[in-house]
Amino acid sequence: MSALQRHRELTRIWASDPGWRKCFTTVSHTDLGRMFICAAFSFFAIGGLLAMLIRAQLASPNSAFMGPEGYAQVFTMHGTIMMFLFAIPLIEGVAVYLLPKLLGTRDLAYPRLTAYGFWCYILGGTMLIFALLAGIAPDGGWFMYPPLTSSVASPGINTDFWLLGITFVEISAICAAVEIIVSILRYRAPGMALSKMPIFAWYMLVVAVMILTGFPPMILGSILLELERAFGLPFFQMEAGGDSLLWQHLFWLFGHPEVYIIFLPAAGVISTILPIMSRTTLLGYGWVVAAAVALGVLSFGLWVHHMFTTGIPHMGLAFFSAASTLVAVPTAVQIFAWIGTLWKGRPRATLPMLYILAFFVTFVIGGLTGVMVAIVPFDWQVHDTHFIVAHLHYVLVGGFVFPMLGAIYYWLPHFTGRRRFFRLGETAFWLIVPAFHVTFLGVHWAGLLGQRRRTWTYESGQGWDIINLISSIGGFVMAIGFVLVLIDIVTNAVVAVRGSRNPWKAGTLEWAMPTPPPAYNFASLPEITTRDPLHADPDLAAKIAKGEGYLGDWNRGRRETLVVNAATGKPAHVTVYSGNTLLPFIMAVVTAGIFLGMLFKLYWLVPIAVIGVAALVVHWVWGLGSAGEEGLLDVGRNLSLRPAAEVSDPPGWWGSMFLLLADATLFGSLIFGFAFLWTVAPNWPPQEWVEVSPLWLTLFVIGITLAPWAIRHGLKQVEKGRSARLSFSLAAIGSVMLTAAALLLLTFVPDPTRHAYDATLWVIAGYVGFHGTLITAMSIFLLVRNARGYLSPRKKGEIRIARLWIDFAVVTGLIGLGGAGLSGILT
Structure with a gap:
C-alpha cells in the first residue's frame, strides 16, 4: 500500500x-x-x-x-x-x-x-x-x-x-x-x-x-x-x-x-528552542529536570511570602523569607544550563532567539526584585506599592510572554505549513521589549517613591507625574508592538509560501510529520531510542509515512494508539x-x-x-x-x-x-481551614455540646466497613468468573449508609449560619455526602454492567476504578465525619 x-x-x-x-x-x-x-x-x-x-x-x-x-x-x-x-x-x-x-x-x-x-x-x-x-x-x-x-x-x-x-x-x-x-x-x-x-x-x-x-x-x-x-x-x-x-x-x-x-x-519552551537555535544539545538535561522538579516542590512553601504584613509570628517570617530566597537556586541551575548551552553552541539570531534573549534580561531583573521583596524589612516598605506591580510584570511578562512569543514563531511553520515571508515580527520585537522596560522600570521607580497600587488617582507634586506619563507612553508603544505581532502572524499564516517540513533542523518528533499536521499525526508510530530521533535517523519521517512503525494498518477502521509502560516505554x-x-x-x-x-x-x-x-x-x-x-x-x-x-x-x-x-x-x-480557624478564631468550638446519636454511629461504621469490603469481594468474584451481583449490591448499600451518616450529621447542626464551626461541619458533611452519593452511583453502575456482560476476568478495570473512589470516600469520611462525630463534640 x-x-x-x-x-x-x-x-x-x-x-x-x-x-x-x-x-x-x-x-x-x-x-x-x-x-x-x-x-x-x-x-x-x-x-x-x-x-x-x-x-x-x-x-x-x-x-x-x-x-x-x-x-x-x-x-x-x-x-x-x-x-x-x-x-x-x-x-x-x-x-x-x-x-x-x-x-x-x-x-x-x-x-x-x-x-x-x-x-x-x-x-x-x-x-x-x-x-x-x-x-x-x-x-x-x-x-x-x-x-x-x-x-x-x-x-x-x-x-x-x-x-x-x-x-x-x-x-x-x-x-x-x-x-x-x-x-x-x-x-x-x-x-x-x-x-x-x-x-x-x-x-x-x-x-x-x-x-x-x-x-x-x-x-x-x-x-x-x-x-x-x-x-x-x-x-x-x-x-x-x-x-x-x-x-x-x-x-x-x-x-x-x-x-x-x-x-x-515557558522554561520548557526555552529548553526546547535554545539548543536548536544554538545548533547543539541542551547542557545538563538531568540537572534541568531536577531543577524543574525542585522548583515545583519549593513553590508550595512560599505562600506566606505574600502575607508578611499581616502579623505573622517572627519565626514564621524567618522561615518563609528563607524559603523565598532558596527558590532562586533551582532557577539559577536552569539559567546557567541555558547559558552553558549558548556557550557550547553556535547561536543564530532568529526571531525566537531574540525573544529568548529578552527573557534572560527581563526575568533576571524580575528575579532580583523577587529576592528583594523576600527580605521582610524591605517587603514591609514596598508592600502594596507599584514596586510590587512592576515586579509581578517583570516575572510574568519576562518569564512567560516573551518565551511564548518565541514559541509561537518557532512552531508557526508547524501550525501553518508556511515559512515566514513578511518581517513585521522583528519590528514588533524592537517596539515591545524596550517599551516594556520603559514602562515597568518607571513603575518600579514610582513604587519606591511611595505610589500605592490599586488607587484610582493621585495628587500632583509627589514626584510621580513625569514617571507615570513616561510609563504610560511606553505602555502604548508596547501595545502597538503586540498589534504588529498579530498582523505578522496572520499575514504569514495566510499569504506566505509553503515551507519545508523541518525548517529549524530540529531533532524532535513533531517535525517528522507533514505540516500543517494531519488529523492522525503519525501514519505509524515509530520506535524511539534517543532524545533526538530525527538527528539519529534522518530517514525516520519517510519510514513513518511508509507504515514501518506500529499501527500503520487501518483495517479495523477506528481511532487507535498505543499505551506504553510508564517508565520504560515498552x-x-x-x-x-x-x-x-x-x-x-x-x-x-x-x-x-x-x-x-x-x-x-x-x-x-x-x-x-x-x-x-x-x-x-x-x-x-x-x-x-x-x-x-x-x-x-x-x-x-x-x-x-x-x-x-x-x-x-x-x-x-x-x-x-x-x-x-x-x-x-x-x-x-x-x-x-478547620484547623486554622480552631487555632486562631475566637470561641472555637462554641461551648455547647451534644452527644453522638447511636443511629449515626451505626450508619457510619457500616458505611466505612461494608463498602470497601464488598467492592473487593466483587473484584475477586469477577476474577474467578462468578457473579458479583450480591457484592456490588452490598457496596451500594454501604455507600448509601455513608451518605446517610453525612446527612444525619447535618441534623445535629441545624443552623450553619450561627458560627463558623457549624458552617465548617456542614461543608465537611456535604463533602462526604457528595462522595457517598458518587460511589453509590458507581456501585449501581457496576451492578448493571455486570448484568449486561461488560465485566469478565480480563475486563475488571472498571471495578478497580470504583475501588479507588470507594477507598477515597471511606478515608475522607473517616477523617471528616470521624473527626467531627466520634469526638462527641457536635454543636
Missing part, C-alpha cells in the same frame, strides 16, 4: 466534522489546541486593552478619565483575565497541541475531556466578559480579599461573577492537568523511556502535578466565600468565629505556585478512541446551569443541572468498552496487544488516580 493511500484512509478515520460543526464536535487535540491558543490570545487582547485604560488613567494626576468604581472593575478584570483567562489557558493550549506530537502518539489520553475543558473555559470566560460589558464586573481585585468582598461590603453581583466564573474556568485547568499527566506517562512512542522524553514534556509533567495540588485550595476558597455570600455561612466573619486571613492562606496556597505554573512551561496495550461528538459541548452547557443558577439565585436550576450532568456522565462512560472480549490485536512489527478495556489498569484508572490527587488536596485544604 502506498503512503498516499494510507494518508487518505487514516484521514477518513481521524478527520473532524466539516464546516461549522467542527468547532462543537471535534475531539482532535490539534483542533482543540489551536482553539485554546486563539481563545487565550483573544482574552489577552481584552486584558491588554484594559491595561491601556489603566495607563491612560494614571498618566496624569487627578485624572477624570475613569471614576473609582470603573477603575476598580478595570484593574480587577485586567489581572483576572491575564492570570486566569490568558496565561493558564495558553499553557493548556500549547501543551494540548504539542505533547502528542512531541511524544510520538496520535492523541491525548482523553480527547473528550479536553473538549469538555475547553468549553468550560470558554463559557466561564464569557460570564466574566459579559459582566465587564454590563458594568457589573468584579471590583475587589484579582485576589478578592474578604471582608472587602463580603456580602456586607460588596452586596452586588460583581463578586459572585468572579467566584463562580473563575471556579467554572478552573474545571478546564483540572481537566487539562489530568489529561497531560496521563498522556505523558502512558501515551508515548514505543521505546521512549522517561529518560528519553523531550524536555518540554518533563516541564509539563511538573506543571500538571502543580495544577492538581495548587488549584484546589483556590477552588475551595471560592466555594466557601460564595456560600458565605449566598447563604450566610460565616467562614470569614470574625464576629461569628471566622477569620478573613483564611482566605489569604487558601488564595496564596494557589497564588504563589501559580507564578511557577506559568513560568515552568508497548502495553491499545487504546480505542471515540469519534467526533457533541457530548462535551452539551455537558459544558449543562454544567454552566449549575453556576448560572447560583449566580442569579435561581437555586431550583442547580439540582436540575446537577442531575443533567450526572445523566450525561453515565452516557459518557457507558460507551467505554463493549460486552465480550476482543482478545489480542495485531499492532504491527510482529506484536499483538490487548485493548485497554481488557487490562487491569485502563486509562480511566490512571485518570481517576490523578483526579483523586486534586480531590485529596481540596479535602486537605478544608481540614487545614
Whole structure:
C-alpha cells in the first residue's frame, strides 16, 4: 500500500466534522489546541486593552478619565483575565497541541475531556466578559480579599461573577492537568523511556502535578466565600468565629505556585528552542529536570511570602523569607544550563532567539526584585506599592510572554505549513521589549517613591507625574508592538509560501510529520531510542509515512494508539478512541446551569443541572468498552496487544488516580481551614455540646466497613468468573449508609449560619455526602454492567476504578465525619 493511500484512509478515520460543526464536535487535540491558543490570545487582547485604560488613567494626576468604581472593575478584570483567562489557558493550549506530537502518539489520553475543558473555559470566560460589558464586573481585585468582598461590603453581583466564573474556568485547568499527566506517562512512542522524553514534556509533567495540588485550595476558597455570600455561612466573619486571613492562606496556597505554573512551561519552551537555535544539545538535561522538579516542590512553601504584613509570628517570617530566597537556586541551575548551552553552541539570531534573549534580561531583573521583596524589612516598605506591580510584570511578562512569543514563531511553520515571508515580527520585537522596560522600570521607580497600587488617582507634586506619563507612553508603544505581532502572524499564516517540513533542523518528533499536521499525526508510530530521533535517523519521517512503525494498518477502521509502560516505554496495550461528538459541548452547557443558577439565585436550576450532568456522565462512560472480549490485536512489527478495556489498569484508572490527587488536596485544604480557624478564631468550638446519636454511629461504621469490603469481594468474584451481583449490591448499600451518616450529621447542626464551626461541619458533611452519593452511583453502575456482560476476568478495570473512589470516600469520611462525630463534640 502506498503512503498516499494510507494518508487518505487514516484521514477518513481521524478527520473532524466539516464546516461549522467542527468547532462543537471535534475531539482532535490539534483542533482543540489551536482553539485554546486563539481563545487565550483573544482574552489577552481584552486584558491588554484594559491595561491601556489603566495607563491612560494614571498618566496624569487627578485624572477624570475613569471614576473609582470603573477603575476598580478595570484593574480587577485586567489581572483576572491575564492570570486566569490568558496565561493558564495558553499553557493548556500549547501543551494540548504539542505533547502528542512531541511524544510520538496520535492523541491525548482523553480527547473528550479536553473538549469538555475547553468549553468550560470558554463559557466561564464569557460570564466574566459579559459582566465587564454590563458594568457589573468584579471590583475587589484579582485576589478578592474578604471582608472587602463580603456580602456586607460588596452586596452586588460583581463578586459572585468572579467566584463562580473563575471556579467554572478552573474545571478546564483540572481537566487539562489530568489529561497531560496521563498522556505523558502512558501515551508515548514505543521505546521512549522517561529518560528519553523531550524536555518540554518533563516541564509539563511538573506543571500538571502543580495544577492538581495548587488549584484546589483556590477552588475551595471560592466555594466557601460564595456560600458565605449566598447563604450566610460565616467562614470569614470574625464576629461569628471566622477569620478573613483564611482566605489569604487558601488564595496564596494557589497564588504563589501559580507564578511557577506559568513560568515552568515557558522554561520548557526555552529548553526546547535554545539548543536548536544554538545548533547543539541542551547542557545538563538531568540537572534541568531536577531543577524543574525542585522548583515545583519549593513553590508550595512560599505562600506566606505574600502575607508578611499581616502579623505573622517572627519565626514564621524567618522561615518563609528563607524559603523565598532558596527558590532562586533551582532557577539559577536552569539559567546557567541555558547559558552553558549558548556557550557550547553556535547561536543564530532568529526571531525566537531574540525573544529568548529578552527573557534572560527581563526575568533576571524580575528575579532580583523577587529576592528583594523576600527580605521582610524591605517587603514591609514596598508592600502594596507599584514596586510590587512592576515586579509581578517583570516575572510574568519576562518569564512567560516573551518565551511564548518565541514559541509561537518557532512552531508557526508547524501550525501553518508556511515559512515566514513578511518581517513585521522583528519590528514588533524592537517596539515591545524596550517599551516594556520603559514602562515597568518607571513603575518600579514610582513604587519606591511611595505610589500605592490599586488607587484610582493621585495628587500632583509627589514626584510621580513625569514617571507615570513616561510609563504610560511606553505602555502604548508596547501595545502597538503586540498589534504588529498579530498582523505578522496572520499575514504569514495566510499569504506566505509553503515551507519545508523541518525548517529549524530540529531533532524532535513533531517535525517528522507533514505540516500543517494531519488529523492522525503519525501514519505509524515509530520506535524511539534517543532524545533526538530525527538527528539519529534522518530517514525516520519517510519510514513513518511508509507504515514501518506500529499501527500503520487501518483495517479495523477506528481511532487507535498505543499505551506504553510508564517508565520504560515498552508497548502495553491499545487504546480505542471515540469519534467526533457533541457530548462535551452539551455537558459544558449543562454544567454552566449549575453556576448560572447560583449566580442569579435561581437555586431550583442547580439540582436540575446537577442531575443533567450526572445523566450525561453515565452516557459518557457507558460507551467505554463493549460486552465480550476482543482478545489480542495485531499492532504491527510482529506484536499483538490487548485493548485497554481488557487490562487491569485502563486509562480511566490512571485518570481517576490523578483526579483523586486534586480531590485529596481540596479535602486537605478544608481540614487545614478547620484547623486554622480552631487555632486562631475566637470561641472555637462554641461551648455547647451534644452527644453522638447511636443511629449515626451505626450508619457510619457500616458505611466505612461494608463498602470497601464488598467492592473487593466483587473484584475477586469477577476474577474467578462468578457473579458479583450480591457484592456490588452490598457496596451500594454501604455507600448509601455513608451518605446517610453525612446527612444525619447535618441534623445535629441545624443552623450553619450561627458560627463558623457549624458552617465548617456542614461543608465537611456535604463533602462526604457528595462522595457517598458518587460511589453509590458507581456501585449501581457496576451492578448493571455486570448484568449486561461488560465485566469478565480480563475486563475488571472498571471495578478497580470504583475501588479507588470507594477507598477515597471511606478515608475522607473517616477523617471528616470521624473527626467531627466520634469526638462527641457536635454543636
